[in-house]
Amino acid sequence: MLAASSPAPPGSHPLRLILGAVCGAAILAAPFAAGAATPSNALVMAWNIDAISTFDPAQIGEVVTNEIVQGICDPLVDVDPADETKVVPLFAESWDVSDDHQQITFHLRKGAVFPSGNPATAAETAWSMQRVVKLGFGNAATLNEYGFTKDKVDTQITAPDDATLVLKLDKPYPTNLVLQGIAANRVSFTHDRKTILANEVNGDLGNKYLATRTECLGPYRLVQWNAGEAVVLQANDTYWGTAPALKRILIRHVAEAGTQRLLLTQGDVDVARDLTPEDLKDLESSPDVSIVRVLRPQLFYWAFNTADPIFANEKVRLAMRYLIDYDGLGKTVMSYIGVPRASFAQIGAVGALDEAEGQPFSLDLDKAKALLAEAGYPDGFKASVFIGTLPHAAPVAQSVQQNAARIGVELTVERMANAQLFSRVRGRDFQTSMSSWQTSVPDAHGNASRLIYNPDNRAEAKLTQNPSWNASFYSEAANRKIETALLEEDPEKRNALYRDLQLQMMQQGPSAIMFQMYNVAGIRKTLKNWSWNGFRTYYETVAK
Numbered sequence: 017m018l019a020a021s022s023p024a025p026p027g028s029h030p031l032r033l034i035l036g037a038v039c040g041a042a043i044l045a046a047p048f049a050a051g052a053a054t055p056s057n058a059l060v061m062a063w064n065i066d067a068i069s070t071f072d073p074a075q076i077g078e079v080v081t082n083e084i085v086q087g088i089c090d091p092l093v094d095v096d097p098a099d100e101t102k103v104v105p106l107f108a109e110s111w112d113v114s115d116d117h118q119q120i121t122f123h124l125r126k127g128a129v130f131p132s133g134n135p136a137t138a139a140e141t142a143w144s145m146q147r148v149v150k151l152g153f154g155n156a157a158t159l160n161e162y163g164f165t166k167d168k169v170d171t172q173i174t175a176p177d178d179a180t181l182v183l184k185l186d187k188p189y190p191t192n193l194v195l196q197g198i199a200a201n202r203v204s205f206t207h208d209r210k211t212i213l214a215n216e217v218n219g220d221l222g223n224k225y226l227a228t229r230t231e232c233l234g235p236y237r238l239v240q241w242n243a244g245e246a247v248v249l250q251a252n253d254t255y256w257g258t259a260p261a262l263k264r265i266l267i268r269h270v271a272e273a274g275t276q277r278l279l280l281t282q283g284d285v286d287v288a289r290d291l292t293p294e295d296l297k298d299l300e301s302s303p304d305v306s307i308v309r310v311l312r313p314q315l316f317y318w319a320f321n322t323a324d325p326i327f328a329n330e331k332v333r334l335a336m337r338y339l340i341d342y343d344g345l346g347k348t349v350m351s352y353i354g355v356p357r358a359s360f361a362q363i364g365a366v367g368a369l370d371e372a373e374g375q376p377f378s379l380d381l382d383k384a385k386a387l388l389a390e391a392g393y394p395d396g397f398k399a400s401v402f403i404g405t406l407p408h409a410a411p412v413a414q415s416v417q418q419n420a421a422r423i424g425v426e427l428t429v430e431r432m433a434n435a436q437l438f439s440r441v442r443g444r445d446f447q448t449s450m451s452s453w454q455t456s457v458p459d460a461h462g463n464a465s466r467l468i469y470n471p472d473n474r475a476e477a478k479l480t481q482n483p484s485w486n487a488s489f490y491s492e493a494a495n496r497k498i499e500t501a502l503l504e505e506d507p508e509k510r511n512a513l514y515r516d517l518q519l520q521m522m523q524q525g526p527s528a529i530m531f532q533m534y535n536v537a538g539i540r541k542t543l544k545n546w547s548w549n550g551f552r553t554y555y556e557t558v559a560k
């Protein structure tokens with residue numbers, strides 16, 4: 017068990033201590049008694065958070081952890097709550113772009129300080145961004161793909177004075193993509209360099225320290241994380257901006273949707289995040305609960321490890337797509353929580369196929385069997401499917417498993433904690449897996465650059481934040497097309513490149529995209545100002 021604060025006293029229960037810190041002595045004595053109202057100054061949320069493995073933004077790769085740190089730390093700019101295709105100022109008040117589009121100069125807010133009291137200046141922002149590249153974890157790719165490298169980053173990201181940050185690009189990348197992909201991303205969080213380096217271990221730039229802590233500029237701070245139990249955030253009293261409406265946020269790890277529903281209807285939590293379609297349908301008529309949802313740039317997909325001899329064959333991968341009952345699952349298991357989608361570019365993204373062209377598949381066992389025969393597997397084969405603890409993962413996998421059995425393919429479904437699933441997939445230790453992937457930009461490049469693009473397929477490259485690398489998928493032609501599309505200035509030509517790539521990858525790609533997901537939540541009507549879009553949940557605005 018990991019904790020972001022000092023260890024609990026012997027014999028004590030960590031969650032009770034957390035609740036005591038958040039909710040006071042009454043809750044400490046009897047945590048979450050049935051019907052107990054949540055504290056007036058705290059947001060209490062039930063969510064499956066077993067995927068959390070670190071809070072270091074250089075290493076985070078999970079949707080859950082990303083949402084939480086976005087609520088804690090300020091990037092340079094923010095996603096506009098009213099229009100997710102736009103960005104608005106945050107720690108950067110404004111920015112200038114050079115005529116050749118190869119330099120962006122950010123003008124930062126003056127006088128900001130970290131929770132420690134140390135000043136937050138452009139030098140700290142530059143160091144924080146350089147740190148991501150130098151550590152070389154998965155999120156380094158967010159900066160690497162725009163030309164930032166370990167040997168040059170100290171001159172590519174600079175702070176000429178306390179309020180000015182300069183990014184020097186190696187090519188004229190689209191400015192909107194740089195703003196969305198870098199400046200609004202966790203890689204541009206400003207960290208307390210002095211505090212972090214004081215806790216450095218063997219030159220790790222504070223990686224071990226930040227695994228269980230946050231030391232950034234933002235509206236909240238992490239005060240405790242007990243793995244498998246809860247995360248607690250507390251308002252940062254030194255924050256430069258508007259103070260959060262609620263002083264504390266408690267996120268309880270609740271894996272079972274039924275338990276989340278019970279806690280929500282009893283009033284023991286304000287928000288439940290993993291309700292089933294049946295729960296959502298039933299709660300629509302509740303006088304106490306509202307159902308809110310927003311389409312997000314997250315795809316639920318079936319990944320195939322192309323290093324495996326079976327799935328190295330693109331006809332096998334194509335056959336698997338015809339085992340997915342898009343229509344049936346869309347009307348049952350995925351009702352309320354997802355829409356059928358086979359293209360890697362999410363609905364609404366620049367360059368994405370429309371809903372009809374972006375999902376051409378239907379359940380077709382005859383087609384699947386014919387493709388397997390062409391691939392040399394007329395009698396089928398045996399393979400494993402790893403899944404995590406998302407409520408919809410098991411029924412989707414079981415549906416595919418049953419369809420596969422009808423054509424001689426024996427799929428063994430193995431369920432594990434999300435953190436374990438991600439570890440196996442990122443270690444390339446799997447045959448197939450079902451999980452979700454979410455991009456940070458409203459552009460086809462966002463998913464193309466991770467789900468398809470793979471600049472270095474060597475094992476030692478460890479590009480673990482590229483699902484394409486995890487699946488050992490390498491296509492030089494696809495790489496070239498993505499690189500060309502990135503810099504194409506003519507919108508029609510750019511869209512045409514992405515259209516061709518989407519159509520090609522639906523036939524040959526390393527994964528069968530199945531659904532684009534909604535962010536869905538059940539919310540007590542006593543909660544006010546819940547605000548989110550596909551890219552961000554705004555904890556700081558929530559009130560009671």
